[in-house]
Amino acid sequence: MDSWVDGQPADALSLKDRGLAYGDGLFETIAVHDGFPVLLDRHLVRLAKGCRRLAINLDHAAVVSEVLTYAEQLNDGVLKLIITRGDSLRGYAFDPSAQARRILTGNPPAVYPQAHAEQGIRLFPCTTRLSFQPLLAGLKHLNRLEQVMARAEWQDTEHAEGLMLDQAGRVIEGVFSNVFLVHDGVLITADLSSCGVEGVMRAELLSQAESLGIPLQITDITLEQLQGADEVFVCNSVYGVWPVRAYAALSWPVGPLTRKLQTIARALLDA
Ligand SMILES: C=C(O[C@@H]1C=C(C(=O)O)C=C[C@H]1N)C(=O)O
Ligand SMILES: Cc1ncc(COP(=O)(O)O)c(C=O)c1O
Numbered sequence: 001m002d003s004w005v006d007g008q009p010a011d012a013l014s015l016k017d018r019g020l021a022y023g024d025g026l027f028e029t030i031a032v033h034d035g036f037p038v039l040l041d042r043h044l045v046r047l048a049k050g051c052r053r054l055a056i057n058l059d060h061a062a063v064v065s066e067v068l069t070y071a072e073q074l075n076d077g078v079l080k081l082i083i084t085r086g087d088s089l090r091g092y093a094f095d096p097s098a099q100a101r102r103i104l105t106g107n108p109p110a111v112y113p114q115a116h117a118e119q120g121i122r123l124f125p126c127t128t129r130l131s132f133q134p135l136l137a138g139l140k141h142l143n144r145l146e147q148v149m150a151r152a153e154w155q156d157t158e159h160a161e162g163l164m165l166d167q168a169g170r171v172i173e174g175v176f177s178n179v180f181l182v183h184d185g186v187l188i189t190a191d192l193s194s195c196g197v198e199g200v201m202r203a204e205l206l207s208q209a210e211s212l213g214i215p216l217q218i219t220d221i222t223l224e225q226l227q228g229a230d231e232v233f234v235c236n237s238v239y240g241v242w243p244v245r246a247y248a249a250l251s252w253p254v255g256p257l258t259r260k261l262q263t264i265a266r267a268l269l270d271a
Contacts, residue, residue: 001074001106007066017101019084022092023143025100026050028081028200031238031269032106035072037079038269039237040064042200047083050139051100056085058100066104074106078238082142110238116160117262120243120254121234124159126150126175130166130195138198150175161234163247166195171221177236178202179221179244181229182257186215188225201235201265208264214257231255233262240265 002009018024028047031038044064051058063081071079082103085094128150136143150162161174172190173179178199180189187209192198209216226232232244232252241262243254 001070001077003106004066004070004102004104006102007062013101013103014087016087016089017084018086018088018094019082019101019142021088023141024054024094025082025084025142026054026056027083027140027142029238030067030071030079030081032071032074032077032079033269033271035075036271037067037071038271039200039204040067042203043081043237046138046140046198046200046203047081050141051083053135053139054085054141055096056083056100057096057098058083059102063102066102070104070106077109078107080105080107084142112160112239116239116242117266120245121160122158123174123234123244123247124154124162125248126153126162126164128153128164130164130172132167132194134194137195138192140197147175160242165223169223171223171226172196173199174234174236177234177242179232179234180205180261181221181226181233182231182255183225183229185257186217187257188217188219188221188229190221191218199235200237201240204268205235205241205261205265209261212260226250231258233258235261235265240269 026047028043030043067081084101086098086101088094128146130146150164161177163174164172166172173196180187189202206216227250233241234244235241243258245251
């Protein structure tokens with residue numbers, strides 16, 4: 001399917017785009033099923049938060065309308081929405097009144113081995129660490145070099161994802177996922193106030209778990225806590241939930257809470 005820029009079919013972008021020059025923008029990767037963008041409200045909430053934090057002027061009504069129309073035409077697949085601050089000639093300074101550029105691309109459904117969801121995955125121990133930046137933490141901004149470097153650390157198919165730590169050695173997230181662990185019936189995920197992306201699926205699973213009365217904790221996670229976990233899983237808005245079986249010398253069984261949340265995520269992606 002053709003890409004769109006500001007609501008019009010396009011296959012080229014200005015060389016002055018600040019997304020290209022500085023990574024000055026945000027993105028959302030949205031699963032589309034039967035013509036509907038899955039978890040759209042949560043994607044829009046994160047996008048709006050990013051725009052406020054970066055002082056990006058975005059026509060949010062145009063985004064909603066374009067995403068809905070584009071998703072209808074894509075029908076099934078993965079829609080990527082990229083927002084950039086638009087053009088500037090040179091230098092970091094920007095025109096605070098400039099309207100953001102809206103870019104939409106469509107991709108076929110992501111295909112992963114069934115075994116990832118069924119039997120669980122092995123996480124690669126990435127040595128690339130996430131840097132602390134509370135101003136950008138949580139946002140899905142366009143500066144993703146840490147993830148690019150981390151993903152280049154393994155080429156084998158034995159590892160489906162990699163685990164990333166922060167500068168202090170705390171467990172933060174996967175390269176393209178968020179991470180959860182279960183300990184004594186408590187569902188635990190990393191505090192992302194210094195680094196990491198606040199995933200849409202993470203937010204949805206936290207909210208679903210709260211409705212189910214499952215005790216939750218959003219906190220710092222050490223490798224020792226990871227080692228002592230009863231269950232570990234990763235999630236994102238495209239594949240849902242993958243149980244984690246192993247990380248370096250550590251291993252876990254695929255547990256009941258992981259399966260429960262995986263079923264919920266699958267139902268949302270297939271609704
Ligand atoms: C990096 C992108 O998106 C992330 C990756 C995936 C995925 O590969 O499953 C899914 C959603 C995002 N967290 C991207 O370029 O779209
Ligand atoms: C670094 C990082 N963390 C977490 C996620 C999961 O986010 P979501 O659930 O919104 O797909 C992603 C997906 O792009 C990511 O790139």
